[in-house]
Amino acid sequence: xSYILVCVKQVPDTSEVxxxxxxxxxxxxxxxxxxxxxxxxxxxxxxxxRDGNPDIKIAALSxxxxxxxxxxxxxxxxxxxxxxxxxxxxxxxxxxxxxxYILSCAVRRIEKTEGQCLAIFCGKQAIDGDTAQIGPALAExxxxxxxxxxxxxxxxxxxFNVLQEDKAAKRRLFIQQKCLLTFTKPAFEPRQATLKRxxxxxxxxIEKFDKSxxxxxxxxxxxxxxxxxxxVKVFTPAYRxxxxxxxxxxxxxxxxxxxRLRERSLIDxxxxxxx
Numbered sequence: 001x002s003y004i005l006v007c008v009k010q011v012p013d014t015s016e017v018x019x020x021x022x023x024x025x026x027x028x029x030x031x032x033x034x035x036x037x038x039x040x041x042x043x044x045x046x047x048x049x050r051d052g053n054p055d056i057k058i059a060a061l062s063x064x065x066x067x068x069x070x071x072x073x074x075x076x077x078x079x080x081x082x083x084x085x086x087x088x089x090x091x092x093x094x095x096x097x098x099x100x101y102i103l104s105c106a107v108r109r110i111e112k113t114e115g116q117c118l119a120i121f122c123g124k125q126a127i128d129g130d131t132a133q134i135g136p137a138l139a140e141x142x143x144x145x146x147x148x149x150x151x152x153x154x155x156x157x158x159x160f161n162v163l164q165e166d167k168a169a170k171r172r173l174f175i176q177q178k179c180l181l182t183f184t185k186p187a188f189e190p191r192q193a194t195l196k197r198x199x200x201x202x203x204x205x206i207e208k209f210d211k212s213x214x215x216x217x218x219x220x221x222x223x224x225x226x227x228x229x230x231x232v233k234v235f236t237p238a239y240r241x242x243x244x245x246x247x248x249x250x251x252x253x254x255x256x257x258x259x260r261l262r263e264r265s266l267i268d269x270x271x272x273x274x275x
Contacts, residue, residue, distance in 0.1 A: 068085055146179060
């Protein structure tokens, strides 16, 4: 079977995020969870490739607690044909180093039964951590080439033509399969689930991998024990500014703004008239 494996993560809605000052971690209980937005771009990229190549399947892979099934079913409702959840209490507290290790073992397990995938698509980063480390680390552990910050991907003979976003410009590259691509926000919006697919997603069976089904995983390399990252402190920045809204005719607003900027010595004291 020819397929693209899309890694997704269930994350808390950032508008509702709170922090636990004792554990230095996010408070997830009672918070609305969503599919990480960058991962939806990766799923859309895979769906666009399948639009032109109907024989290609899409498999979604996630690691997290049991509730992450909701994120996977959402992916099936949108575009995925199958889904896998990696979940075990022993994996709780894993940092990006440990998580990439666990995911690499899961990818190898999937490929034992489904065959080698054409590529692994990931979001550039997760909005609850913003590390952008999982994709590159997973590619390194699997020993496959990678391109980060991809906007578009086109399947061609032997690999993919991709459009990569760089700080200064955009560039087009070719990368051979099997590869890993991480996606950033493109110029278009991801597709939404149809009613038919949403109903099918509610009936779909998600295959689950715990530690017993990934026997090669070493306990001392996962969870808090296997995570070299140490969070010293997590805090919400204090709001120290104030906002003043200037609302009147444009010429009067502009003059009022200039006067305030001069008062605070943010611009020179020139008295040039505004025309």
